[in-house]
Amino acid sequence: MDLYDGNLELKELQTLHGHTDRVWSLAWNPAASSPPQFASCSGDKTVRIWEQSPSSRSWHCKAVMEETHTRTVRSCAWSPSGKLLATASFDATTAIWENVGGDFECVSTLEGHENEVKSVAWNAGGTLLATCSRDKTVWIWEVMPGNEFECASVLQGHSQDVKMVKWHPTLDILFSCSYDNTIKVWAEDGTGDWHCVQTLGEANNGHSSTVWALSFNADGDKMVTCSDDLTLKIWETDITRIESGDDPAPWSHLCTLSGYHDRTIFSVHWSREGIIASGAADDAIRFFTESKDALVDGPSYKLLLKRDKAHDMDVNSVQWSPGENRLLASASDDGTIKMWELAALT
Template structure:
């Protein structure tokens, strides 16, 4: 995708999705909605419900399903399995529910229990065989899918010293990243004998890491870079020099290094960041704004750098908790807010042609 620094980009609000009666915490696009089906979006929030949104034949968006009466507290996170057939939802009620779409409706087919309190995030591995959850109880749990919609906890990791805000699997490998209120980013990997370990910790002291709570992370499509965002009002880009096709060894375990820091663009906590398939990073923050960034190929600065494409002020009326690019349409961005709404945006402009 050619980027022309002189061409303007525009983020245009295309659809406003209403129905949640409390703040909307998280969004997840179905990566594989099925042949002939349009994009499918899941949203969840403080109203204890999950809503499924689909695009109608006339181009409008409608809520096709409401998943409720399973969680009895806020639903904080939702994530689709890679094949698009299962939806996991994580709740402040200490449980994670697994939903299956069958015969035209969603059914809760499993409930994962074990965390002591609020589950903050859930993520499926690229293979679809592993699920990760994290909690205010400071732990990261790794679950393995078994036949018959059974899930076995195969590892509980206690490396973080504070509330764990998000877990995210690498897009290709069974490598897991977690971020926390303790300001750190931790990389988890299997040693080959089904034993999980923290193989790297990225902190302010030793890796140019964040100075406050790390809220979220996202990988680029290749998996050789990731972005993290924080209460310190910055986004940080990380790069790995390891050969990701090779097993982790003592020589390449600590492979992530700080590449650059994006600062001065948001005035409050950055709650979400997401990397599109076209290598555009979106961020959403407590200043109610959305920012878009791309690598600056023309920069004379030594090493890779990223530039602001645009900033959408007052994208919502309150804090923006989540931003997610659509996998079927990389120019469509969804955002979720404390104002109780979900918005769909179209990215336009010569800068992206």
């Protein structure tokens, strides 16, 4: 199916109930394809594991992790192997869960942040974990044998609450976005020291308000960011220069998408086949793809599809399945998770 012919519709497959407060974040297990599986976390202090039934294709809650975090669980992320799940909480801790025969056990608790931990992310190799907090810092943890985690670096560069951390999909380069309106790019200098190699802000066509989230395309040479300024911005870099071992190539602003959401854009996710999904406080989900319009000078992106009132309240997270099918999960302040399929018009 050609993405550019526009013959697509968004089918709502199922609404998942279970959380008793807003659902903040979703994470698909990258290693679980049969059956597919994802985690959700909520203001109700719990984490839920959801799985699809192979026979009925419907989703059900397989496990509930509770009584570990004492406040809102804000973020969750699977290790690349799918064996460990990290959960970040407003109780200032990050918990590490291990799947032991289908049961999830908390095997480690990471402490150090002064207050709310907002986001957690694994690098592609599963050897490093990053966390960020309202305390303005980003921590990098080294994964040691026996489910031990050692703080390798505390990064101080943001002047406000750090909303999200995300590793580059193939390289050990870390990105953080913040209430200070910037995205920072962090790299290790070869001696074990981490430092900020670039700041993307208003001075280089960046955002003019809080940056909430970011996501990379499949090749890792483009990044999309979303903000309280109601825009999405596309950035690009020379990936071959980075992979050759040179200093990290700078990211440059490619284009800005504006006028598509009328309240804060909280979440953005780039699918493996090039579709960008965004979720916002206007309760809506939007889909974008690269435009093939020859009249436009340089790369540009167009609205592919939109769904108003996707949820009854703010859409906090949109996440594409890592599988082949165009399956999207969304999470909301309304306490529900919805499963969607981007399908050909029938």
